Amino acid sequence: MRAIEQAAIDSGAVTGLELMERAGQGVVDAIFEEWPELAPGVAVVLCGPGNNGGDGFVVARLLKERGWEVEVYLYGDPGKLPPDARANYDRWAAMGEVHALGFPVLEPEAVSDLASLLVREITPDPAKRGRLPVALVVDGIFGTGLSRAPDALGPIFDLADNLHGATQARWIAIDVPTGLCADSGRIWPRGEAQDSPNAILSADLTIAFHRGKLGHAIGDGARWSDRVVVKDIGLDGLVYETEGSARPRAGAKRPPGGAVGRCPAMPGVVHLIQGPGGGLDKAAGHKFSHGHALILSGGSGRTGAARLAARGALRIGAGLVTLGVPGSAQLEVAAQVTAVMLRRVDDGDGMADVMQDKRINALCLGPGLGVERAAGLVAAALAAPHRPALVLDADALTAIARAPELFAALHDRCVLTPHGGEFARLFPDIDARLAEAPTRGPAYSKVDATREAAARCGAVVLFKGADTVIASPDGQCAVNAASYDRAAPWLATAGSGDVLAGFITGLLSRGFAPMQAAETAAWLHVECARAFGPGLIAEDLPEVLPRVLARLEAG
DSSP states (O other), X not given: OHHHHHHHHHTTSOOHHHHHHHHHHHHHHHHHHHXXXXXXXXEXXXXXXXXXXXXXXXXXXXXXXXXXXXXXXXXXXXXXXXXXXXXXXXXXXXXXXXXXXXSSSOOXXXXXXXXXXXXXXXXXXHHHHOOBOEEEEEEESOOTTOOBOOGXXXXXXXXXXXXXXXXXXXXXXXXXXXXXXXXXXXXXXXXXXXXXXXXXXXXXXXXXXXXXXXXXXXXXXXXXXXXXXXXXXSOTTEEOOSTTOOEXXXXXXXXXXXXXXXXXXXXXXXXXXOSXXXXXXXXXXXXXXXXXXXXXXXXXXXXXXXXXXXXXXXXXXXXXXXXXXXXXXXHHHHTTOSSSEEEEOOSHHHHHHHTTOTTEEEEEEOTTOOHHHHHHHHHHHHTOTTXXXXXXXXXXXXXXXXXXXXXHHOOTTEEEOOOHHHHHHHOHHHHHHHHSOOOBSSOXXXXXXXXXXXXXXXXXXXXXXXXXXXXXXXXXXEEEEOOGGGOOGGGOSTTHHHHHHHHHHHHHHTXXXXXXXXXXXXXXXXXXXXXXXXXXXXXXXXXXXXXXXXXXXXX
């Protein structure tokens, strides 16, 4: 964001003060759009030593102009504020007092004063207003630039831990809640001990500017803010494509859903998936022109996962779907399916025979297979001479983690779909780094980890979770965030991952590139859950997909 803003300023299109004014106005607009019933009351604005604090001074001034009683606290030395923030400090100082939170270490009496201000009822003029509690607390202490644990703010974090229950105040964060790493969604620990509490001021509403940040969508970002609103501050004329660069470019268009963030492991754009990338409509043709997907099944009593994947692949538009079933389970599966075809596949040799059919252009291996059986099947699929696209999930991932030769055989037409435990088995060193408590920023993130994993294995990696991250070996990366207004907690049900694997396989069979198939399937997976709602079970996901696709077609 600093690079983008500086490019706008250098172009002469806007000044830093104008951007700060727009940001402050965006915060105030967002507050009253979210809570239109709010009448003038008491607001507390907490400002920090950088431009985030400058935004806070603008918010304080605009609220006062609306008739609010505003108390402003500054953590920092006014003489060291950046020029634009200092200008807005001076504008506020002409209207009201600035209380000092102390610098560089919080003074105990300042913390006590703040606690008293926030928790007690304030009576500025009993005859006119009655007893007014604090209605708004605006957190403008640290924004996107925080790169370490703000140790001196410990007393404020201690206070905030209990404050939500002590007052009815709405908490507003400018950019990100103080304590959140905007690049990773990780929270700085308050101390060196592993069980040290997090240093974070949670928010009811977070207002970001220009674009959402990675930290809003991945890690713990969604846990610490109930809602995120992105406000335009007039920077849409710029296109930025790599870390640290931002250049105006005439006529350039940016794809929707971009997120501003840094990714130390590998530079490049990271985007938030906000819809399918196109290509879901079927052109005229016959069934084989829309692909033939093969889903491998487990043995007797373990066929349900593969059947869920097959149903997903069929519903998403694969021309044909075949279940490869061992002899022990053929009768069981035949009694459960109609449109899905059956073929006996017992082991790796049987798989090699099936792979002689070059019309089979996408495979799904893993759900319910059993680890030992999966090893031979995966080896045969990876050795297929026509290199069909492969979705590798569940037991197939465990088999790959145990066999270096299988890991080495992975290629760029593979999509790996690990959850956290499977990711740790496949990439233990990367997982260990992700689990380390951050000490300096930008903290190592799930985006960094997924990109590094994709580069290492040479395949697309879809790292599951409410903050699903998808990366390709060349550094492309996307985040499918099921949080805030798009939360879908019902997906935490047995079999939902098998349906996702089927969705990806079906799209691959239709000719989608691996990255595009993974992105589109992940987005549709969440949309199906949201369309169905509470009570969802995995079997419902393929059945609600036509409704979701019809809604997309209708625009």
